[in-house]
Amino acid sequence: MTTAVTRAGLASCCDDPQDADWGRLPGAEPPLRWWIPAAVTAAVALVLVLVVVLVVRPPGALDDPDPADQRDGLLLEGPALPPDVDGAEFGGRTVVVLFERDEPAGPAFDTWKATVSDDGVELIVRVGAAGEELARRVGMPTPVDGMSPVGYAVVDASRTVRYATLDPVYEKNAFEVDVITGAVA
């Protein structure tokens, strides 16, 4: 019987597969013990739970009961206002209506006002009960405490309400008003 036939290339991994000890070759073992990812993940998950619990505080008295609806950055399409609502005139230019519980004042407000009312945007301020009718017409949300809102609405030149949100810290967020008024201009 001839033995001329051989299997070219078959011995690429080991000469005798029955005696092969591949698993004990360097590099066969994974570089991590199996329990390490689970242990690290458990620790990280614990930290994450704490962070989220601390970071995501429940809505405050002045906030929207549904955080998703507060400062969502989404433009509205309505409602359309008449030219005059409770002494406030609309049409022909973009109007920002600020609702507050106390008369706003101070350098932070001045800065906010300067930022908001540039580019020909008119600012109307309504304080407390004096803004109730206007708040109702522009669709301002009611805060958690059920009292008058603190926040603002943006009405475009065609008297359409394009944005209405509660924002108890509006003085920090002048750029947000600027983005909205810039988009509806």
Added chain:
Amino acid sequence: MSAEPDGWSRAYRPLRPRSLAVQLVLLVVAEIALYASYDVHDARFHWATHFLVALAFASLLLLVRLLVTGAPGPRLLLPAVLGFHLFAMAPDLIFRGGVPHYRWMDVFLGHVAVHYLPGGDGSWLVIALTSLGLFVGALTAWLRARHTEADAGLPPGIGLTGMAVLRPQADPRRATLVHDENDRAAEGPTVVLLHGLGSSSAFWRPVAAELAGKACVVVPNLLGFGASIRLGTHFHLDDQAAAVVRLVERHGGGPVVLAAHSYGAVVAVAVAIDRPDLVRRLVLIAPAAFADAAQARERIGGRSWIARKTMSDSAVAGVACGTMCLLRRPLTSLAPRVAAQISPDIPPDVARDAVRYVWPAYRDALTSLLRDSPLPAWFADPPLPTTVVIAEDDQTVLAGDLEGLLGTEVEVVRVPGTHGLPIERPADVARAILLRGNRRVSITL
């Protein structure tokens, strides 16, 4: 993914402890910076929402990748979370550039819609931790399985999908190939039937039934195929041949009639070369013998998209095969119905087992055909009695191609039929297997 040491190194790269520690520190620092950028605008809950969404999405994607490819990836695991977070919060970055939100921005991992999930960030926290837990659970099981295999002296089952992601493969040196067996007491020779690529012992059942009472028939599932799907981590030709040798030794040591179909013929000849004392005679039905690798590519690739992609070393083949493994349960239910529409001759169990194999076994079998096939040399001057059954209408192994490879010592039997001869003409194939070696003749059944 290669089952060679350099392949192991590549697969393990995403798990290097030092790299992971550095990635974790970078991720934490980057997230603190992102958190601070939201905190300035009293928008902390937005940071939390988009981070949790990104964590959930990244975890699920990493899980799918692990299940489909049989190895963790990408190389940098944790920056994937940061990347998805930046993607999810992109509309907020755009907002800071002067563009308000629009509904279409939900393409950024549901940037607008995610805020409306009932329960808000509490719900997202649960979803994110569940997704992360699923991924880490699968990764833990994968690591444990690879450690177990290495401890047993097996190459790690990298690239193995299906249950091998979660459980270690069995050691083929300690467990025999799962096989069908009938008529141990039958008169006549012991016949071992080897199936071909993407097949299993089910393929031989019609022939085994024809051989009942005339021979002791043993029909194994090759490593990684059919019922042997959880056997072995390495599927080169020598591994398959060694597994068959062990099976024959455990059945009395032969010599046996080794009958094989298509790719199985390559294994059969490898067995005959390694252990000629175990083989009385070879009967090779539509053997996957080609003049060269180019012809093999043309013939096999022409019949199967996935084979074509595999032979061109395309990563698409691995992903497609891994996805099939992931969907194996529904596919095995669906396959018989689909097969019945295409060809009513295909038995349901053959159709079912056509999707019951692991990707590296399929890939390595094709590699053997291209690079390691001993068939042409064997056919030129076979050291053992060899019968080749040619399927006259075979479109994979063309009769003309095959005849050109056969030396004068090869007994040739011609049978009308296609590449699936053992299920099309089981009686004729059984007769060919039981023929007494009569060289230099050509028979037409």
